[in-house]
Amino acid sequence: RVASPSSQNRAMLKLAGDLEGKLSVMSGLSGSSIRAAAVGLTASAVVYWAFQLLVKPRLLRKALAVAYKGTDKFALAILKYLGPKRCPIWFYQKMLPPLPLPKVEDSVKQWLRSIEPLVDEVQRAEAEAAAQQFLQSNPGELQALLAGLAKKSPNQNWLESLWLEFAYLRGRDPLPTNVNFYCTESSENLFKPPHETDPCRRLAQIIVAAVDFKLRVDRGTYDCLRVGGVVPVCMDGFSQVLGTTRIPGRTVDRLRTHPAREDAHVLLIVGGEMFKLPVLIGGRRVAVDKVEAAIRSAQQAARGSEAAPMPLLTSRRRDLWAENREALIAGSALNADAMEIVEQALFGATMMDCPSGCPDDIHTYSRQALHGDGRSIWFDKCFTVLAYPDGRLGWHFEHTYADAPVPGLLCEYVLIYSNPTATPYRKYPLLKDPYFAGDDKLTRAEPIRWDLTGLPKFPSWIDDAGNEFKELISNVDLCPTYFMEYGAQLVKKLKLSPDGYVQAALQVAAIQYFGSPVLTYESASLRSFRGGRTETIRSATSEAVAFAKALLALPKDATKEQMAAVAEALRTSTTVHVKVARAASQGAGCDRHLLGLRIASAMMGRSDPIFSTRAYGLQYLLSTSQTPIVQEHGKEVPPELMTRGGGFGPVTDPGIGASYFILEDRMYFNISARCGGKGDPNEATKRFGGLVVDALRRMRAIMEAAPAPAAPAKRR
Numbered sequence: 001r002v003a004s005p006s007s008q009n010r011a012m013l014k015l016a017g018d019l020e021g022k023l024s025v026m027s028g029l030s031g032s033s034i035r036a037a038a039v040g041l042t043a044s045a046v047v048y049w050a051f052q053l054l055v056k057p058r059l060l061r062k063a064l065a066v067a068y069k070g071t072d073k074f075a076l077a078i079l080k081y082l083g084p085k086r087c088p089i090w091f092y093q094k095m096l097p098p099l100p101l102p103k104v105e106d107s108v109k110q111w112l113r114s115i116e117p118l119v120d121e122v123q124r125a126e127a128e129a130a131a132q133q134f135l136q137s138n139p140g141e142l143q144a145l146l147a148g149l150a151k152k153s154p155n156q157n158w159l160e161s162l163w164l165e166f167a168y169l170r171g172r173d174p175l176p177t178n179v180n181f182y183c184t185e186s187s188e189n190l191f192k193p194p195h196e197t198d199p200c201r202r203l204a205q206i207i208v209a210a211v212d213f214k215l216r217v218d219r220g221t222y223d224c225l226r227v228g229g230v231v232p233v234c235m236d237g238f239s240q241v242l243g244t245t246r247i248p249g250r251t252v253d254r255l256r257t258h259p260a261r262e263d264a265h266v267l268l269i270v271g272g273e274m275f276k277l278p279v280l281i282g283g284r285r286v287a288v289d290k291v292e293a294a295i296r297s298a299q300q301a302a303r304g305s306e307a308a309p310m311p312l313l314t315s316r317r318r319d320l321w322a323e324n325r326e327a328l329i330a331g332s333a334l335n336a337d338a339m340e341i342v343e344q345a346l347f348g349a350t351m352m353d354c355p356s357g358c359p360d361d362i363h364t365y366s367r368q369a370l371h372g373d374g375r376s377i378w379f380d381k382c383f384t385v386l387a388y389p390d391g392r393l394g395w396h397f398e399h400t401y402a403d404a405p406v407p408g409l410l411c412e413y414v415l416i417y418s419n420p421t422a423t424p425y426r427k428y429p430l431l432k433d434p435y436f437a438g439d440d441k442l443t444r445a446e447p448i449r450w451d452l453t454g455l456p457k458f459p460s461w462i463d464d465a466g467n468e469f470k471e472l473i474s475n476v477d478l479c480p481t482y483f484m485e486y487g488a489q490l491v492k493k494l495k496l497s498p499d500g501y502v503q504a505a506l507q508v509a510a511i512q513y514f515g516s517p518v519l520t521y522e523s524a525s526l527r528s529f530r531g532g533r534t535e536t537i538r539s540a541t542s543e544a545v546a547f548a549k550a551l552l553a554l555p556k557d558a559t560k561e562q563m564a565a566v567a568e569a570l571r572t573s574t575t576v577h578v579k580v581a582r583a584a585s586q587g588a589g590c591d592r593h594l595l596g597l598r599i600a601s602a603m604m605g606r607s608d609p610i611f612s613t614r615a616y617g618l619q620y621l622l623s624t625s626q627t628p629i630v631q632e633h634g635k636e637v638p639p640e641l642m643t644r645g646g647g648f649g650p651v652t653d654p655g656i657g658a659s660y661f662i663l664e665d666r667m668y669f670n671i672s673a674r675c676g677g678k679g680d681p682n683e684a685t686k687r688f689g690g691l692v693v694d695a696l697r698r699m700r701a702i703m704e705a706a707p708a709p710a711a712p713a714k715r716r
Contacts, residue, residue, distance in 0.1 A: 155531030500574030
C-alpha cells in the first residue's frame with residue numbers, strides 16, 4: 001500500500017523528533033565519557049581482530065591435528081562452529097596436519113598379521129624370522145631418512161615424492177589399462193536418449209563447463225571439501241586436474257602443468273586429425289556456440305584426412321615413447337611447436353567415429369572409455385572427453401597427478417552444470433564473466449601440423465605401436481555389473497559397514513575364482529593430511545577369509561544355528577574391516593611405510609631380507625577401489641544424473657580389478673580381468689561379476705534368516 005502525503009509527513013516529523021532526542025542525550029555526555037566509549041570500542045575491535053587473526057587460526061590448526069580421527073568431539077566442534085560456512089578451496093590447505101610416520105614395530109606387526117590367511121606355515125616362519133631380524137638391524141636409520149624427506153617436502157609429507165616417483169613416474173609399462181582409468185556418462189544418458197543428442201553441441205557444453213570449473217579453482221572460489229561438512233581434506237590435486245601432462249623419460253617420467261591463466265586451449269581429435277581448440281582468450285571464455293562452431297569446422301577439415309595417428313605413440317612403453325618423442329622434437333622445429341601445443345592443452349576432447357553401443361552394449365562402451373582404439377586418446381593428458389555420434393560421452397583419465405576422487409569431482413561438476421535438467425541441484429551460481437567478443441578467426445580450431453619427412457623410422461614406430469597396442473588390450477577386458485536389488489540402506493539396517501560388507505562379498509568371489517584367498521588391495525584416502533594421497537587397506541583379513549570360507553561351506557539345508565554362526569562371522573569380519581580401514585586412512589597402515597623403508601634401505605645400500613621374503617613378494621591379485629559418485633552436491637541429487645562410476649585394469653597378470661560404488665538402493669561394479677594369456681578375459685570378468693552377485697544374494701539371505709544379535713546390556 002502506497003502511503004498518502006499526509007502520512008508520509010507525520011512519519012518524517014516523528015523520525016525528526018526521535019533523532020532530536022538522541023542527539024540531546026549524546027550532547028549531554030561529558031568529554032571523558034566519549035573518550036571512555038571510544039576506548040571501549042577500540043579495545044573490542046582489537047580483541048575481535050586478535051581472535052580472528054591469531055587465536056582462531058591456532059585453534060583450527062590444533063583441532064585439525066586430531067579431528068581426522070573422528071573421536072575428539074571438542075576438535076570437531078571447533079571446526080564446525082569456528083570454520084567458515086562457505087569454505088574457499090585453499091582456506092585450510094596450510095593448516096592440515098603432516099602425514100604421520102608410523103613406528104617400524106607397528107608396521108611390521110601389522111604386516112605379519114595381514115599375511116596370516118595367505119601363506120603356509122613355512123612362508124609364515126620365514127616372514128617372522130626376517131621381521132625379527134629387521135627389527136634388530138637398526139631400522140631407526142631408515143626412519144631418520146624418511147623423516148628427513150618430510151622436512152624437505154613443502155607439505156611436510158615423507159611419502160609424497162617417493163610415492164609419485166616409485167608408484168608412477170618410474171613405471172615403464174604402457175599407460176592404457178595399466179595406469180589410466182575411465183569414467184562413464186550419467187546414468188540417464190546411458191540408458192535413455194541423452195538430453196543433447198548433437199555430439200558437437202554436447203561436447204562444447206562439456207568443454208565450457210570444464211573451463212568454468214578451472215576458473216573457480218584458479219580464483220579460489222571453489223569450496224574446500226569437508227568430510228561430513230566439518231573435516232577438510234587436502235585439495236592439492238585440483239591445481240593439476242587441468243593442464244597437466246605426463247612427459248615420458250628414458251628411465252623416469254615427469255609431470256608438467258601449464259597454468260594457462262589468460263589463453264588456454266583444448267586438444268581436439270577428430271577423425272585422426274589433431275586441432276588446437278581455443279577456450280580462453282585474453283582471460284575470457286569462448287562461448288558454447290563458438291566452441292560448437294569450431295568443432296563443426298574441424299569435422300569438415302578432417303574429412304578424408306590421412307593424418308598420422310600420433311596419439312598411438314603415447315600407448316607404448318614409456319622408454320620407447322620417450323625415444324620417439326625426443327626424435328620427433330629433434331627432427332623439426334615444427335614438431336617441437338606441435339608437441340608444445342599438445343602438452344600445454346588443458347585436456348583432450350575427441351569426436352569418436354564408432355557408436356557408443358548404449359544402452360544395449362555397455363561392455364563395448366566401457367572398453368572404448370578404458371583404452372579406445374589407441375588413436376583417439378593422447379594417453380599422457382590429464383583427461384580426455386570422448387564424444388560419441390549419439391551425443392553420449394565417456395571419460396578417460398591419466399592417474400599420475402591425482403587419485404580418482406579429484407577428477408571425479410570435476411566430472412560431478414561438469415555433468416551437473418552442462419545438463420539443464422540438473423539445474424535445481426547446482427551449488428554455485430553461474431559465472432557472470434563476459435565471453436570473448438573478438439574476431440571469430442581467433443576462436444577457430446587450428447590443425448596441429450607435424451613434419452615427418454626427416455624421420456625415416458616413423459612408419460615402423462607406428463606399426464610397432466599398433467601391434468603392441470593390439471597385444472596389450474587383447475589380454476584385458478571388463479564387465480560392468482549393476483546390482484540393483486539393494487544397497488547401503490539395507491546393509492546399514494543390518495548394522496553392518498557397507499564397505500566392509502562389499503569387501504566380504506569380494507572375498508567370497510575371490511576364493512571361488514582363484515581357488516584360495518589372495519592378497520587384496522583397497523585404497524584408503526590420506527587426504528586428511530597435506531599432500532596425502534592413498535594408503536592400502538589389506539582387505540583379505542583373517543576374519544574376512546574365515547567368513548568367506550564359512551559361507552561357502554554352508555550346506556543348503558543349514559540349520560538356524562549354522563546360519564547364525566555365519567552371520568556372526570560376517571559381523572566380525574565387517575567390524576575388523578572398519579578398524580583396518582580407519583587405521584589406514586589415519587596414516588597408520590603398513591604398506592606405504594614398508595615401501596618407504598624398502599626404498600630407504602636400497603638408498604643406504606642395505607640388504608634387508610624382509611623385503612625378499614615370499615610373503616612380502618605376494619602380489620595384489622585382487623585390486624579394489626570405492627569412489628563416491630556424489631561428493632559435494634548432496635544425497636538429494638538423483639543417481640540418474642550422476643555417472644555409473646568407472647574402472648581400471650588389474651594391477652597384475654593374471655588378476656582382477658574391481659571398482660565399486662555403493663548407493664543407498666543399489667551397487668555398481670566395474671570388473672576387469674587379465675588371464676595371463678591362458679583364458680578369455682571377457683569370460684573371466686563375467687564369471688567374477690556373477691560370483692559377486694551370488695555372494696551378495698546369499699549374504700542377504702543369511703543375515704535376514706539369522707536371529708539378530710542380542711543388544712548389549714545397558715550400564716546402570
